[in-house]
Amino acid sequence: MAAPNSKATFKEYIKRALGAPVVEINIDDDQLDDRVxxxxxxxxxxxxxxxxxxxxxxxxxxxxxxxxxxxxxxTAATTGTQAIANQSYGEGKNYITLPEHVLSVINIFPFHSGTQSNMFDIQYQLRLNDLWDLTSTSVLYYHQVQSHLALLNQMLVGQIPIRYNMHSNRLYIDYNAEKLAKDEYIIIECYRKIDPNDMTDVYNDMWLKKYATAKVKYQWGENLSKFQGIQLPGGVTLDSERMKTEALEEITKLEEESRLNYEMPVMDMMG
Known part of the structure; x- marks a missing residue:
């Protein structure tokens, strides 16, 4: 069979991995969609x-x-042992709304670039006076000066603080609002989710196929749990608890494997 390249073919792959069509998979299509x-x-x-x-x-x-x-x-409501009802507080609306597929924000680039500064800017003067003849200018000297200027900018100005939570889709920018201007561009460095509809090879990932199959297997065992211990014709007895236990062990093992071997470093993705 061809490798799965859509949600429909991915679901068929899972069914075959669990025994279909030789074995009837007792799971509703909506349940299968949920587990996938x-x-x-x-x-x-x-x-x-x-x-x-x-x-x-x-x-x-x-x-x-x-x-x-x-x-x-x-407006706060009464919670716990403290009476804070009818207390109001304000929060700045200093945020922009990002697309739902954004997982985390690492950084935003400075609002103003040194390449667009005026003639009185130190970057402009440096290029005008020291880089007029690149053949006689030491690259080492230029690198040292740029590093020193970057250090001064970091100490005196610093980075623009940002806050982001993927469930709110709001990127808070703690910056002086008076310095913002209409039509100004913000460049946002972030991580976004892969869309399997565009990058269909996601459905052929080895880890994902195993994990989704284990999730569906657990759901199958859950559906059969009401028949636990009932003897079928021919003396066969359903053992849904064993199926659920095996599936849960597979899920736990795969999640541990993912967190240990395939997860991105957490701090690098926090904004």
Whole structure:
């Protein structure tokens, strides 16, 4: 059989791996869809082949620039032992909304580039006075100066603080809103999920095929659990608990394998 290259062929592969058509797989198609979606979700969040590093370009609109200068109000409710009902607090709306496929944000590039500075900027003066003749200029000297300027910029200016959570899809940029301008571009360094509809080879990943098969096997055992201990014609007795135990062991083993061998370093993906 050909390698699975779509969700439909992937589901057929799982059924064959579990014994179909020789054995009847007692699982509803909606249940099969759910288990496949769960396997894909785990694959894209914890397996390095399930996500890809990319750079998103976003152009600020006037509505976003105005929103950065306002607050949204939250009203707290009574929780625990503290009476905090009817207490309101404001939170800055200094965020832009990212696509749902973005997993994490690493960094945003500076709003202003040295290549677009004016004639009074130190970068401009350095290029004007020291790099007018590249044949007589030491690359080592240029590298030292650039490293020193980068260090000064890091100490005196620093990086723009950012906050992101993939469930809110909001990238908070803790920056002076007065310095933002309409039509200015933001370059966002991030990780995004692989879309299996575009990159169909995802369905042929060895780890994903094993993991999705184990998930469906557990669901099959769960469906048969109501017949546990019932003797069928011919003296055959269903043992759904054994099927669930085997599937759970396979799932646990594959998840450990994924976290140990295939997961991206966590700190490199935190924004």
């Amino acid at each position: 979606d769960e396997a894909l979700q785990y694959f894209r969040e914890f397996h390095y082949d399930g996500s890809i590093k990319c750079y998103l370009k976003h152009q600020l609109t006037q509505a976003e620039v105005d929103s950065f200068k306002t607050n949204e109000t939250h």
